[in-house]
Amino acid sequence: MYPPKRIRRKLDNAALAFPAAAGKKDSRVFRVYCSLNEPVQPRVLQKALEQVILKYPLFQCRLKRGYFWYYFEPSSIRPVIKKEKGVPCSAMYSPGRDNLLYQVTYNLDSIHLEVFHALTDGTGAFCFLADLVKAYLRLLHGIEGEETAGAGTQEEQEEDSFSRYYSPVRTAVQIRKSSRAYQMKGRKVAQADMKIMEYTVSVKQLLQQSRACQVSITVYLTAVLLQALSRKMTEVQKKKPVVVMIPVNLRNYYPSKSMTNFFGWMEIEYRFHKKDSFEDILLHVKKRFSEELLLEQVAFRMNHYVRIEKNLLLQYIPLGIKNFFIRLGTGLGSGNVSAVFSNMSAVRMPKPYEPYIRRFGVISSTDKLQMCACSYRDTFYFSITSKLEDVSVQEDILSFLRAEGFDISALHET
Structure with missing residues (x-):
């Protein structure tokens, strides 16, 4: 019923690092979910999942290890919903384990989709979740309407858009070269004890404030995060920049309908001094966004990583050796980033x-x-997850927003 007739496929450029980098420190799993105004009916949700997965064959696969590369192989494993019992974003992939790379769970009134990041990105996951929720509500309430507006053909879903839009021609220069960034210090918790804090605020309030500052919501909140990260820095630590990594949806720049990963990222840095005001940070972030989101810069960063993947020498290096250097590179790259913000x-x-x-x-x-x-x-809605026991950064974000007049509602704090 579930496995379509298709051959194995390779991982996209962004996915290549996830199998090697996933481990005890970071599962590389993310969750998107929908909270309803009524309790979830498990049997109806299972039926909805069985309908929707037929239109998303990309999800019906398992990750296999080849001699030179990882690859996806079609799987006949039946997806079964489960009541939530464990910790959000728990490990989903481990070498040799034969399982799907996504899981649908539910609690009293919420439907969750958890995904190993090698399979898809946030855009693909939200597309799947939206169609799952629509299928569920149609079955439960007899709603008539479109079935799956987001689902393209199988070829469109599985397209490697990195390769399709890659250009070997270098048309830009890198604006900012990565450097060692400020790292928060403190006792870290295990994956199962990850700190999760969730909040909501009015979109109208955020829009009103950000427009008054002549910036987008993402620019405004990036500046808030940068400021909060700086509050515990010593004078010695201020010699390093605070750097926030921002994922960039490449579908906004290229006409892709792919459900695989198709994102890049930019790094927004700020070097703090004694008299920096929030307005100073905001103006700097606004300027950096305008520079980094130009098509030339977005394409430059994307082409850089695809060029590495297509290196002929790299193609024939055994996977075990590749994994060693991927983990090394991921570790070094992590040192160039203080935190991540994904809107x-x-x-x-x-x-x-x-x-x-x-x-x-x-x-x-x-x-x-x-x-x-x-x-x-x-x-x-915004969540803040952290592996540090110290939650002072989270508290600073909330106190600043509340001082600015925002009505923040807490949903969950651990």
């Missing part, structure tokens, strides 16, 4: 479904600190 923007659903949905959310595993955000109607 998935607005999730939209057709009007017949709106009365049944309260909000959407997203949580990500991390090896340091990561803020994730999305919005639905007038609810702006």
